[in-house]
Amino acid sequence: MSQLITLNDKDIVLYALYSLGGFQNRIHTEDIALKCYELAPTRFSWTKYPQYPDIQPVRFALEKCKPLIIGSSERKQPSNITGWRLTDEGLKWLEANLIRIENQLGEKQSPTKRLVDNRRIKSLLNSLAYNKFITKGEKAEISHAEFAESLTCTVNTKPNILSERMEQIYSVANILKQNAVKEYVDFCRRRFSKQIEGI
Numbered sequence: 001m002s003q004l005i006t007l008n009d010k011d012i013v014l015y016a017l018y019s020l021g022g023f024q025n026r027i028h029t030e031d032i033a034l035k036c037y038e039l040a041p042t043r044f045s046w047t048k049y050p051q052y053p054d055i056q057p058v059r060f061a062l063e064k065c066k067p068l069i070i071g072s073s074e075r076k077q078p079s080n081i082t083g084w085r086l087t088d089e090g091l092k093w094l095e096a097n098l099i100r101i102e103n104q105l106g107e108k109q110s111p112t113k114r115l116v117d118n119r120r121i122k123s124l125l126n127s128l129a130y131n132k133f134i135t136k137g138e139k140a141e142i143s144h145a146e147f148a149e150s151l152t153c154t155v156n157t158k159p160n161i162l163s164e165r166m167e168q169i170y171s172v173a174n175i176l177k178q179n180a181v182k183e184y185v186d187f188c189r190r191r192f193s194k195q196i197e198g199i
Helices: 001-005 009-019 029-039 055-066 086-104 112-117 119-125 128-139 142-148 159-176 180-191 193-197
Strands: 071-072 083-087
Touching: 009 055, 009 083, 009 086, 029 055, 029 083, 083 086, 083 119, 083 159, 086 159, 119 159, 119 180, 128 142, 128 180, 142 180, 159 180, 159 193, 180 193
Parallel strands: none
Antiparallel strands: 071 083
């Protein structure tokens, strides 16, 4: 455990978020706290009862990690979108620091397979809207219903959910270097800005 001295709470918290799939979905604070405890139990446990994970240092570290992550503690914002997710900047930071952190933790994660198997990416690649875009680019005629379906949503999905879903897909595409998917998301941001922003 002495090797963990060179890792700070930020390193471990961001790595925990990443290993839980926080590059594509929002992760609950308690799940992150439990993962941090598994990775570094002496760092993230109660003092008197070290067999229990301590959520407080995780909350403090998460708040200090912005803008590498977005989100909020669930008790602060009891809405339908809570938890934490890595931003593009956070993913870049992870890519630059992943080997250093894994070597010191003695861990080796392989999230790429989970990304490839992600049902939302698969659904998008098979969607009518995406294939129209691949065929006709900026001239593609895509309806609101087709756009929503490509995100595994409906025309009645709330704007904040649509926006969150697009960010998730963009993050996954960024890691997988699927530029066509990123271009599609950017196209949809422009074409369906009113629906996404709730105007």
